[in-house]
Amino acid sequence: MINNLKLRQLRLLVALDSERKLQLAAERLNITQSAASKMLAEIEAVARVPLFERTARGVEPTAYGSILIRGGRSVLADLDRVTNEFAGYRSGELGTVSVGTVAKPSIDLVVDVMQYLGEKLHRVSISLDVSTSPPLVARLLALELDFVVARIPAGVDPGQFDYHAIGAEQAGLLVRAEHPLAGLDSVNLEDTVDLQWIIQPRESFMRQGLERLFYSRGIAPPQRIINTE
Known part of the structure; x- marks a missing residue:
């Protein structure tokens, strides 16, 4: 019968179990005490068994009520997880990001950025690919990568990108000590x-x-x- 209950009814059951007083449960749901009482009566009418015992101190769940409360908590927890995941994905705090980069020092730069962002990325799955600029830019244009740290190849229109120049490169030429x-x-x-x-x-x-x-x-x-x- 839990499939026939509405979310607001499940929330009332959980609130009653937590507060053990009808008035406090109603305040928690921002409804009047009479509305909460009427809703509880509707739930018990569907269940065809008493779900709470009325006592001088408030309400106590019956065995039937405990079963529904346990199921209601599970349903609401799943709904909360879905809601949080949806909101996180929409805000960019959740999801997957594919990054491509040329070899050092660009790898160090990407890792530094990831560490700087820190906690903002703890729910984001990041993949990092290392290659030369032409294949990286080609994969960016094919929507296989979200960001690349690379050089724009000759013959490729820079106007296709939201591009930020990091700076000029320096190269060192090395020889062995005995050279x-x-x-x-x-x-x-x-x-x-x-x-x-x-x-x-x-x-x-x-x-x-x-x-x-x-x-x-x-x-x-x-x-x-x-x-x-």
């Missing part, structure tokens, strides 16, 4: 052309930026290349 260039006070770009390089593939922005640097000085880029991610 002949390591002992020099300054190194000319020409000194590096014929050396063995380990660098990202040609489609990467870092590789393209390096080659543009060589061309801007009128120097052909290095040819002895080992490609690496």
Whole structure:
């Protein structure tokens, strides 16, 4: 019979169990005591058994009443969870977020942001993918990612994005401690052309930026290349 009860009737049963006085239960539901009494009578008419015993101190649930109260609490708790989930999803405090980023230092930036937001994200499921900019931007356009920390590839219209420039990138060129260039006070770009390089593939922005640097000085880029991610 609990399926035939209305939510306000279930709330009255739970309020009566908590307050044990009809007047206090009515105040809790913002209704008059006579309205609460009438509602309880309607519930007992449906149940065809007494649900509360009237005493000098108030009301006490019968065995039948305890069963309905237990079921009512469960129904109302489920409804509260659904309501909270709905509100959280609508406000952005609940749901899933897919983030894509290029390699360091952008990964560190994304993690820092996640830590900064802290408690606001405790109900949000976050997935983090690491790749190069072209596939990340392609997945963003395909709605597979919500946010990306990447560079906009050449030929892609920046007007498609809500884009914020983080800042200019810096790159460091490293050699082993015993390398002949390591002992020099300054190194000319020409000194590096014929050396063995380990660098990202040609489609990467870092590789393209390096080659543009060589061309801007009128120097052909290095040819002895080992490609690496």
